[in-house]
Amino acid sequence: xxxxxxxxxxxxxxxxxxxxxxxxAKCVELSDGKAVFRLPFRDDFTRPGGTVSxxxxxxxxxxxxxxxxxxxxxxxxxxxxxxxxxxxxxxPAPVDVIAVARMLKLGKRLAVGEVELFSDGDPDMVxxxxxxxxxxxx
Amino acid sequence: xxxxxxxxxxxxxxxxxxxxxxxxAKCVELSDGKAVFRLPFRDDFTRPGGTVSxxxxxxxxxxxxxxxxxxxxxxxxxxxxxxxxxxxxxxPAPVDVIAVARMLKLGKRLAVGEVELFSDGDPDMVxxxxxxxxxxxx
Amino acid sequence: xxxxxxxxxxxxxxxxxxxxxxxxAKCVELSDGKAVFRLPFRDDFTRPGGTVSxxxxxxxxxxxxxxxxxxxxxxxxxxxxxxxxxxxxxxPAPVDVIAVARMLKLGKRLAVGEVELFSDGDPDMVxxxxxxxxxxxx
Amino acid sequence: xxxxxxxxxxxxxxxxxxxxxxxxAKCVELSDGKAVFRLPFRDDFTRPGGTVSxxxxxxxxxxxxxxxxxxxxxxxxxxxxxxxxxxxxxxPAPVDVIAVARMLKLGKRLAVGEVELFSDGDPDMVxxxxxxxxxxxx
Numbered sequence: 001x002x003x004x005x006x007x008x009x010x011x012x013x014x015x016x017x018x019x020x021x022x023x024x025a026k027c028v029e030l031s032d033g034k035a036v037f038r039l040p041f042r043d044d045f046t047r048p049g050g051t052v053s054x055x056x057x058x059x060x061x062x063x064x065x066x067x068x069x070x071x072x073x074x075x076x077x078x079x080x081x082x083x084x085x086x087x088x089x090x091x092p093a094p095v096d097v098i099a100v101a102r103m104l105k106l107g108k109r110l111a112v113g114e115v116e117l118f119s120d121g122d123p124d125m126v127x128x129x130x131x132x133x134x135x136x137x138x
Numbered sequence: 139x140x141x142x143x144x145x146x147x148x149x150x151x152x153x154x155x156x157x158x159x160x161x162x163a164k165c166v167e168l169s170d171g172k173a174v175f176r177l178p179f180r181d182d183f184t185r186p187g188g189t190v191s192x193x194x195x196x197x198x199x200x201x202x203x204x205x206x207x208x209x210x211x212x213x214x215x216x217x218x219x220x221x222x223x224x225x226x227x228x229x230p231a232p233v234d235v236i237a238v239a240r241m242l243k244l245g246k247r248l249a250v251g252e253v254e255l256f257s258d259g260d261p262d263m264v265x266x267x268x269x270x271x272x273x274x275x276x
Numbered sequence: 277x278x279x280x281x282x283x284x285x286x287x288x289x290x291x292x293x294x295x296x297x298x299x300x301a302k303c304v305e306l307s308d309g310k311a312v313f314r315l316p317f318r319d320d321f322t323r324p325g326g327t328v329s330x331x332x333x334x335x336x337x338x339x340x341x342x343x344x345x346x347x348x349x350x351x352x353x354x355x356x357x358x359x360x361x362x363x364x365x366x367x368p369a370p371v372d373v374i375a376v377a378r379m380l381k382l383g384k385r386l387a388v389g390e391v392e393l394f395s396d397g398d399p400d401m402v403x404x405x406x407x408x409x410x411x412x413x414x
Numbered sequence: 415x416x417x418x419x420x421x422x423x424x425x426x427x428x429x430x431x432x433x434x435x436x437x438x439a440k441c442v443e444l445s446d447g448k449a450v451f452r453l454p455f456r457d458d459f460t461r462p463g464g465t466v467s468x469x470x471x472x473x474x475x476x477x478x479x480x481x482x483x484x485x486x487x488x489x490x491x492x493x494x495x496x497x498x499x500x501x502x503x504x505x506p507a508p509v510d511v512i513a514v515a516r517m518l519k520l521g522k523r524l525a526v527g528e529v530e531l532f533s534d535g536d537p538d539m540v541x542x543x544x545x546x547x548x549x550x551x552x
Contacts, residue, residue: 058197268501
């Protein structure tokens with residue numbers, strides 16, 4: 001079971017991470033060690049060719065991984081990204097983006113996870129992310 | 139000499155990458171294979187603790203590397219990021235962020251570069267990025 | 277179906293990549309876009325604490341991804357790694373290492389894949405790798 | 415000043431990391447936060463085209479970064495790599511490889527560094543590495 005609900009996570013973003021909240025990503029699913037997010041398409045997200053901008057994919061992946069970490073350690077913790085690596089695989093279509101994040105390893109100090117990004121309705125991954133969060137001493 | 143001026147680059151962003159243009163980053167220097175950008179601090183860039191949000195650092199680094207690529211291949215080309223890796227080193231102060239980007243390798247198909255990110259006025263790097271762009275056939 | 281058999285792949289290594297062949301990794305499975313390798317444990321692979329050395333995990337992952345690329349483009353092609361990112365998750369046990377590699381994207385110029393590494397008999401991943409290969413014009 | 419001498423570092427490798435010691439890399443310089451290594455060329459290091467094999471470059475970079483970490487925290491500590499990212503930039507010539515490593519950030523828990531790899535006598539970088547080490551509680 002997740003230690004934080006989708007509603008609590010979205011409220012946390014609105015309070016304390018206005019930039020991320022501004023993307024208006026929706027937490028579709030949040031269980032212990034797994035999160036699914038949907039980023040509703042907006043015209044200002046595009047870059048030439050009608051595709052979703054790379055930095056938005058990175059921001060969405062970082063957000064999804066943040067939720068996965070909080071699902072495991074709870075809302076009280078302050079966790080920060082230490083490393084993020086993204087491979088852009090295919091040009092995303094001008095539609096919603098779906099992010100599927102899962103924990104690969106939850107350690108005492110570091111949490112490592114993987115995020116797969118898709119254009120809504122298309123099974124071909126548009127980008128693949130791995131990210132590491134540092135977890136403060138508990 | 140750069141194949142694109144700072145003014146041309148900023149105009150290109152406004153026309154075709156609204157999300158990046160919305161950050162309002164300034165191109166301070168652009169020479170062949172090197173770019174310096176300044177991201178003016180805004181309150182909505184922060185996350186808890188008063189620090190600049192990680193996704194903004196990633197977006198700024200991606201932008202700076204894009205400029206480096208265009209400085210070498212010219213504005214007519216369409217280049218896309220294929221890989222970006224970031225290490226977050228220190229909590230950025232709530233001040234402007236400076237990005238210093240340089241080309242490590244310009245090949246026929248791939249351009250690889252490095253971006254160092256600093257809080258304005260502090261010599262300690264806050265984040266380090268490497269990024270690869272795919273260059274279309276010329 | 278793979279465009280190269282496990283036996284052909286191992287013969288190719290012996291002929292042309294003596295360092296990799298010296299690890300004596302076994303190709304257990306090779307199908308189109310997927311490869312499984314086993315690295316038999318040897319005492320000289322260890323580092324303090326009895327664990328398999330990190331560079332061996334990187335070499336094994338690179339090898340497995342090379343096989344995945346050849347499974348898709350065939351033996352005649354010369355492909356080279358352009359980027360490899362590894363997250364070390366858990367201390368590997370002093371036993372055989374299993375590498376499971378799969379293609380994430382096969383493009384005209386770049387192939388991107390993912391490799392999961394395990395200690396034999398343990399379902400917890402010890403390391404996670406993403407790697408990009410450049411494919412010469414065909 | 416480094417907390418470990420080049421001779422102590424090479425002795426440590428011979429005792430406890432036989433695989434790395436087998437490469438026979440020489441520690442040319444070791445100061446606080448910086449290390450230079452030379453990997454003498456050997457025929458069995460090559461892959462097709464007469465170039466030095468990628469996994470050897472990764473192993474050399476990991477070794478150089480390990481030395482940088484020990485230069486800062488001393489020989490008594492047990493540090494392990496948590497992340498390594500490498501961009502292969504140019505085909506290395508069949509000559510010695512030079513690795514220049516430096517610390518980007520030494521924290522309480524993580525040390526992050528950068529390694530530039532060159533073919534001896536050529537100023538063009540052949541590969542660029544960033545690596546993170548986890549430092550045990552002191």
